[in-house]
Amino acid sequence: MYSQGLIGAKTETTEDEAFLAAFQRRIDAEEKIEPNDPMPEGYRRTLIRQIGQHAHSEIVGMLPEGNWITRAPSLRRKAALLAKVQDEGGHGLYLYSAAETLGVSREQMTEELLAGKAKYSSIFNYPTLTWADIGAIGWLVDGAAIMNQIPLCRCSYGPYARAMIRVCKEESFHQRQGYEIMMTLANGTPEQKELAQDALNRWWWPSLMMFGPHDSDSQHGDQSMRWKIKRFTNDELRQQFVDSTVPQAEFIGLTLPDPELKWNEERGHYDFGPIDWDEFWRVVKGGGPMNKERLEARQKAWDEGAWVREAALAHAEKRKARREAAKMAAE
Amino acid sequence: MAKNEIPLWEVFIRPRNGLSHKHCGSVHAADEVMALNAARDVYTRRGEGVSIWVVPSAAIVASDPEHKDENFEPALSKVYRHPTFYKIPDDVGHM
Amino acid sequence: MSVAREHLVTLLLRLADDHLILGHRLSEWCGHAPMLEEDLAMPNIALDLIGQARALFQYAGEVEGRGRSEDDLAYLRRERKYLNCLMVERPNGDFAHTMLRQFYFAAFMHAFWEKAAASSDETVAGIAAKAVKEVAYHIRHCGEWVIRLGDGTEESAARMQAAVEALAPYVDELFETDAVSEAVAQEGVAPSPASLRGAFEATVSRVFAEAMLEMPAAAWPQTGGRQGRHGEAMGYLLADLQHMQRTYPGAVW
Secondary structure, X not given: OOOOOOOOOOOOOOOOHHHHHHHHHHHHOOOOEOOOOOOOHHXXXXXXHHHHHHHHHHHHHHHHHHOOOOOOOOHHHHHHHHHHHHHHHHHHHHHHHHHHOOOOOHHHHHXXXXXXXXXXXXXXXXXXXXXXXXXXXXXXXXXXXXXXXXXXXOOOEHHHHHHHHHHHHHHHHHHHHHHHHHHHHHOOOHXXXXXXXXHHHHHXXXXXXXXXXXXXXXXXXXXXXXXXOOOOOHXXXXXXXXXXXXXXXXXXXXXXXXXXXEEEOOOOEEEOOOOOHHHHHHHHHHHXXXXXXXXXXXXXXXXXXXXXXXXXXXXXXXXXXXXXXXXHHHO | OOOOOOOEEEEEEEOOOOOOOEEEEEEEOOOHHHHHHHHHHHHOOOOOOXXXXXXXXXXXXXXXXXXXXXXXXXXXXXXXXXXXXXXOOHHHOOO | OOHHHHHHHHHHHHHXXXXXXXXXXXXXXXXXXXXXXXXXXXXXXXXXXXXXXXHHHHHHHHHHOOXXXXXXXXXXXXXXXXXXXXXXXXXXXXXXXXXXXXXXXXXXHHHHHHHHOOOOOHHHHHXXXXXXXXXXXXXXXXXXXXXXXXOOOHHHHHHHHHHHXXXXXXXXXXXXXXXXXXXXXXXXXXXXXXXXXXXXXXXXXXXXXXHOOOOOOOOOOOXXXXXXXXXXXXXXXXXXXXXXXXXXXXXXX
């Protein structure tokens, strides 16, 4: 389950001030907003955008991990990975459903994804090169996602919050699954340990980027915080992630690829080195190693599935007609 | 619904006998049989239920949030519908 | 090892390999299904198959008594030692082909497990009792798709009928008998595959009638899987399956 700091939503609204103030009072009173409630257009648009991005991330996220299902090194690992990737599909489904309560269809959202108009978490534009990448994704990517998602369980929009509660419940095994893989590798042969360290080196920085741009560079963070769609800023969540991951890496004897990483007694947090934002934006805009392949794979599944979906609808029509004919005949 | 969009169904699951079906989410399916199968495959993977209902989302009639005050506020003042409204001495015991 | 035990091991490996290889093929769909709901349904079936394979491999290793684990058996045999039938290793083809193959296999296994639930071997009976419920759902799920695709659009009907023809040569092998299958049947361990034809055909013809599909024209039946003679696609499947175990011999995962 993977959310990323929101990229590029427009949050400005045109409703009059009394309406916006009344809405804000409901939010401030921690009231949940439900599908048919009056809401500012900007709130609706931001949610559709964010939930859609979140759902797309789940669906695209099935691809890099799915890449290793047939090559999983043991039957136990294979079953766990298959169940995990399936869960991501389920989480995408819950999220699309939550977005659908706002008046947008899954088909519309899918078409936006395929047209390159909707974003998804850019971490999935990196390739899974070895089995250790499956461990690293579970541990780091799911770990980062959990940081993002737990506060979303208290999001002001009811259907999104409820979807996140279900997701977080199911997700609890994902990070453990990944960490267990990494731990096994780190305690294994020298070659296995090398696999683990290599995967950690490649996934660490993209994982930190998952939280989105720095608060100072994030255009939409403030409004989302006021509307309680978001509860913590990108930087707060990123810091929380670093603080909890460093000891986990130490425990299994792996080194995080950041020479500037050190405990800051005064702040009570780890300091870490600068993130390469040029790389982040390059990957977001389509220049990552796998952007093209990921969208092509989704496009292919969508196109090749068209005749199946059409057949299901055609058959449903026939069933209905036959049922009605039988009813008429009986009357 | 636009043409070629697969209809949405609301899914209700009974967690175990003795409890009522509870709304747990939705699925897309072309017909009711496939909707039941999809609900089973999506929402009962961790042993969440013993019975499933699916209802076309379009068949649900919802109250208008604009009517919220007139629908629900009048009930709030009817305190005499609640047992705590009536003062009975503690000595009487549980009633 | 006594002859009876050898037969039992062969039976268990044939069954385990069927489930492992078909589970492998089905899991290739994960993330690429025609609709999201199916991206959840197919892994459910694949997970059932992998679970059944694990139970069968574990028992095969135990009966064999040479200390081979489920993973040793699943990953570290040469191609000629895999005893699955040819149908399960066939490449996925389109969704119609995948659903029909799964439906055929489920229709056969349901009949098999129903009988095997009364096996004279307690472990086999236990595996069967669990599997028969799982596979009953596979019949329903895949059967409903066969019906929808067969009686859907012109294109889907043509694809479904093409799948029927493409898989026809691989149906007979399911019912193949030999000294091993007859010996275990004799001892009441597992039903003779030949005895399951009626039940299989009843399931298939019920669904085909609703799907407006014609039973396949007589095909040249293909055989060899039970003796470890596979199709050309099998080597590539095993290259994927065994990749890690072969690259890092002896490592623990």
